[in-house]
Amino acid sequence: MAALTRDARTAPFVHTQSSGEHRLELAVPDAHCAACMRAIENALVRLDGVTTARVNLSTRKVAVAWRGAAQSPDSIVTALDRAGFTATPFDPVADTGGVDEDGRFLIRCLGLAGFAAGNVMLFSVAVWAGLGGEMGLGTRTLFHVLSGFIAVPVTLYAGLPFYRSAWRALRAGRANMDVPISLAVLLALALSIYQTAIGADFAYFDASVTLLFFLLIGRVLDNRLRARTRGAAQSLLALQSATARLETSPDQVTTIAARDVAPGDRLVVMPGERIPVDAVVEDGVSDIDIAMVSGESAPVHVRPGDRLGGGALNLGQRLLVRAIATIDGSLVAQLVRIVEAGEQNRSRYVRLADKAARLYVPIVHTLAAAVFIGWWMLAENGFAPAVHNAIATLIITCPCALGLAVPATQVVAVGRLLRANVLVKSGDALERLAEARVAVLDKTGTLTLGRPDLIHGNDPADLADAARLARASRHPLAAALTRAAGQGTIAPAATEHPGLGVEAMIGGETWRLGRAGWTGAVAGDDALELWFARGSRAPVRFAFHDAPRPDVAAFIAGLRARGLAIHLLSGDRESVAARLAADLGIADWRGGILPEDKVAYLNSLGASGAKAVMVGDGLNDAPALAAAHVSIAPASAADAAQAAADFILCGPNLAPILEAIDVARAARRRVLEGFTFSAVYNVFAIPFAAAGLVTPLISAIAMSGSSLVVVLNALRLLKRTPR
């Protein structure tokens, strides 16, 4: 539980309204059912001064509002803790950033377009039905005028997302998909006003609003997907310890945001916590896990005066450290900057839809121009039919299906992967994953569990004796030994000597479990070992290894079956990397390499044209994750690695990665099918439009039909086996 005080530095979490109401948002990851929701809300509402408490089950957050000074973030977190829920303050400022406003604007546009499409269609159907001569000119014109009164304001307002985007693109000298969309919608509107004025048979008011309606569905889906994927990733990051314990006086500790740590601050790092910034140990002796920072799997022993890199995990005892850098100056932030550089690189990726638009826009505009010139030159008195047919061509080719194909497919694919425990952070990540043909894998924490396990083979009696001492320690090697030994007793009066081992007097003998030198043994070359000495008997060696994840062999085989070449890159020692590579039959492996080397390796792969998916979890992997064509990080990964990755894997298994690859490839197929369908549809529709045979009725049927086909095709992704 994060203890919060109303220290000036934690105040940013609380937002105080002008009415004097304080608001706080907390992430409650354990809330997952109606009962949790009631329990949380009841626990909070019962507090003095709390006015509202509302849980959002979709985002696993609770919003609390209170008046007066009776409550503080601290008391609220404590109340939730008593109710059995861990809560972490969540900074909503970083979360919303205007994204939500865009989404609401789009939905408002969609609602308006839907209303207009329905009601204009009411008039249009009547006009089409009455074309045989049953409907008089006066009634028809009245219906057109009424349609116009609905369609004109709605088209102008609800089309704004497209007009804006098209205008931005045109000003930058490019043409995107929104240019033909805007042209078709606005020209259809202008043509309809003209037709209504001269009392002609047809008006295209229904075409312009239904076009907008279908296209806005695509836009809204796309926006929801972005908001959801971004939200998921941000909550994960916000949950990670972004706080530090600041020692204000020898017996007072307050929790502050890690970004507020200043050099010279004295920080307390409890066992199991990460060191927030680069620091020097002032007091305490402990072992730290730098696997996240460098990939090294053996814990490192630290004592006063030692330098610690930000991001390392404290395993042993309470440490008092002095910050020597701010978070921006720390190793973490430097890696984050390399990550950002890589991400800029990646933003040059051209999405499939944009590739299609580049092909599509010039063709359609050339065709419309050709239709216009053809009619004008060839037909007698041809200006009016030239305008009419050119606009009809633009309307019928308007990329409805194209605009829906990508978002509909991605929404379905992301939803499916979410159920398979994979968080997708952006829609185009799916496209990039489908293209990957090389898998670059990190070792520690990715292929392995990232924690030591005893290699069996010791005498069970020795193991049982050693475990009696090991149970007195929280050191990861001792914990691994305890796990292997199972239930048992703890040695009486066992004392732990930080950095050396555990000692106890048993039966008049001194028993020691710990480092080689301390137990009187000769040290081997492997850091993952414990020695056990009993009195004068020869010391016994316990060897440990970082065990591979249970499904790693199936995972590697699965990658091969999907045609991916496999490379292993590890920051750990060569010997350790070599052993795992040999076990898994991976021929391309490198050990003992630095973060920069990983990036260079991926860049050289990229330069040779191989599109790589990088799977890694450490801080040292973060730059490589950003440099890769597409990347995946487990949920246990360092913050920076999660920030850099496109996919986040929840749960202990690697198998969901295979499913992600399958779904990504199936999604790509669905999108390409949607594009092919659109192309075929246009090949058939354009000649009719160019010949002047397309009535509003035909265009309405064609547009709705093609959009429906594309959406239904996307839904096929929901089937169990997408392969």
Place this chain on the structure above:
Amino acid sequence: MNALIILIPAALVLGLAALAAFLWSMKSDQYDDLEGASWRIIADDDADT
């Protein structure tokens, strides 16, 4: 044809009412937590509050 004088405004008013209801429901955050709302229906209101 006289029926149209009543039917057209009636259709438009009904349509506008639906649109207004939709915009109102959106403004009052009713789409923010679709999962939680489905659970709130089955929760007992007279639980301890």
